[in-house]
Amino acid sequence: MSYDRLLHSGIIRYDSYRYNLHKKAGSLMFDPTIYDNLKVGFENHLYDLDNLDELISITDRKDxxxxxxxxxEFMLQFCLRDCPEVTGEVVLSTSLEELATEILEIPVGQAGCRLWLRFNMxxxxP
Structure with missing residues (x-):
């Protein structure tokens, strides 16, 4: 179904203040959420530290x-290359309520996500 048909059928709502859906190159594009933006940022930075700077090694990934x-929930586990017995984890999670509060711009509620940093040794x- 095309964007115009979705818009005119009432399945999606056009909002001039915030474009949750917009038309680009004939396909639907969705605005990323806080969770999506942080996930991509952490993922890119940690993989750069692994592949380019060679400071850490990524040991596990869950999405x-x-x-x-x-x-x-998104989790990346890593260790320093010269200290593999100590691991770190970046865990990012969000619930349906938090996503809905952000996307629908509900004034009451907690929009966003949760971030945990865990270290294990x-x-x-003897």
Missing amino acids: RLEMAGMSR IIKE
Whole structure:
């Protein structure tokens, strides 16, 4: 279904203040959310530190969409190249409520996402 047909059928709403959907090169383009922007930023920076600067090694990556509750979670785990026994994780998550509050611009509610930084170290007792 074309953008114009969606717009005229009432399936999507045209909002001159915020363009949640806009027409570009014949396809629908969606505005990224806070979660999407932060995810791409962290992902790009950490992969640059791995591939270009060779300071860290990415050891694990998870990008989850929980279909029942429509929540999202992104995790990148890494370690310093010269200190592999210490790992760090960047975990970014958002819920359906937070996404809906942002996209629908609901004045009551908490828009955004959550960020956790975790560090782990294996300790061997003598």
